[in-house]
Amino acid sequence: MILKKLVVGPLASNCYILGSESSKEGIIIDPADEAERLEQTIKELGLKIKLIVLTHGHPDHIGALRALKEATGAEVAIHADDAQSLRQQVLAFLFGFSFATPPAPDRLLKGGDSIDISDLHFSVIHTPGHTPGSICLLGHGVLFSGDTLFNYGIGRYDLPGGDYQQLMDSLQTKLMVLPDDTLVYPGHGPDTTIGAERRGNPFLHG
Numbered sequence: 001m002i003l004k005k006l007v008v009g010p011l012a013s014n015c016y017i018l019g020s021e022s023s024k025e026g027i028i029i030d031p032a033d034e035a036e037r038l039e040q041t042i043k044e045l046g047l048k049i050k051l052i053v054l055t056h057g058h059p060d061h062i063g064a065l066r067a068l069k070e071a072t073g074a075e076v077a078i079h080a081d082d083a084q085s086l087r088q089q090v091l092a093f094l095f096g097f098s099f100a101t102p103p104a105p106d107r108l109l110k111g112g113d114s115i116d117i118s119d120l121h122f123s124v125i126h127t128p129g130h131t132p133g134s135i136c137l138l139g140h141g142v143l144f145s146g147d148t149l150f151n152y153g154i155g156r157y158d159l160p161g162g163d164y165q166q167l168m169d170s171l172q173t174k175l176m177v178l179p180d181d182t183l184v185y186p187g188h189g190p191d192t193t194i195g196a197e198r199r200g201n202p203f204l205h206g
């Protein structure tokens with residue numbers, strides 16, 4: 001699997017570009033900002049992007065969405081519970097983000113769905129708490145955790161739609177049950193593993 005991480009935008013959001021080694025078909029996770037840089041990277045990797053997956057609808061994860069959809073022709077997928085926030089973008093107004101109006105999603109996801117592009121296969125884990133429709137993607141020994149789980153941190157729950165109890169339930173019952181060696185690629189900050197977070201994340205203890 002081809003995996004490229006780019007840190008983009010004013011809040012240093014992680015965008016991930018995934019690709020099949022054999023078919024060169026690919027997926028973008030959270031095209032947060034800097035569309036030209038993302039497009040150039042896709043060209044350098046020689047990928048044909050088939051799907052853009054949003055881990056949630058917050059503005060710091062979707063700033064380049066319209067440009068990337070127009071450039072690649074890829075479908076856009078988001079959990080059904082975050083589709084409305086993708087359209088409304090109240091937080092973009094509150095926090096001063098400015099970007100082209102996001103396109104409507106082509107696919108509404110739910111927990112347990114499969115994402116299959118060539119030989120790339122991921123399961124959708126619905127992890128509400130940061131937002132109602134937050135998701136993680138699990139496959140090939142890695143977890144793309146969006147803003148649900150960070151290296152020694154967890155997602156905010158004090159923004160509209162956030163819920164502390166839902167977030168903790170998502171973390172404990174859906175993520176901390178994964179194998180220790182599962183690599184975690186979060187929406188912000190450095191990579192980690194489930195084992196490291198199980199042992200040392202202060203928000204998961206006490």
